[in-house]
Amino acid sequence: MARTVKCPSCGGELTVKDENRDFMFCEYCGTKVMLDDYRETHRFVDEARIQESKDAKELELKKMEFEERKRHEENANASKTIKTCLIIIIVCFAILMIGGFLGFFH
Numbered sequence: 001m002a003r004t005v006k007c008p009s010c011g012g013e014l015t016v017k018d019e020n021r022d023f024m025f026c027e028y029c030g031t032k033v034m035l036d037d038y039r040e041t042h043r044f045v046d047e048a049r050i051q052e053s054k055d056a057k058e059l060e061l062k063k064m065e066f067e068e069r070k071r072h073e074e075n076a077n078a079s080k081t082i083k084t085c086l087i088i089i090i091v092c093f094a095i096l097m098i099g100g101f102l103g104f105f106h
């Protein structure tokens with residue numbers, strides 16, 4: 001990320017390079033220019049990074065929530081299948097019982 005500072009001595013626009021951290025020298029007049037906003041810039045970057053990780057966490061939470069909901073749906077489907085099976089078994093038993101009582105299987 002390139003940024004510029006104004007030389008306090010001659011007012012020239014100076015491009016701050018990555019290796020310039022706390023100060024740099026003006027390329028026009030040679031004045032030592034303190035880069036006071038260095039920490040400000042980094043604080044901003046850190047905050048952006050924190051926000052980013054927060055977003056990532058939220059995304060993960062949403063993903064987990066989605067997975068949870070999917071699991072719930074699968075469980076609901078499974079219990080529905082089990083209920084259907086039980087009903088079929090009960091009906092079969094009922095038919096067998098009725099058949100037994102009526103003597104069809106004797």
Ligand SMILES: [Zn+2]
Pocket residue numbers: 007008009010011012026027028029030031
């Ligand atoms: Zn200068």
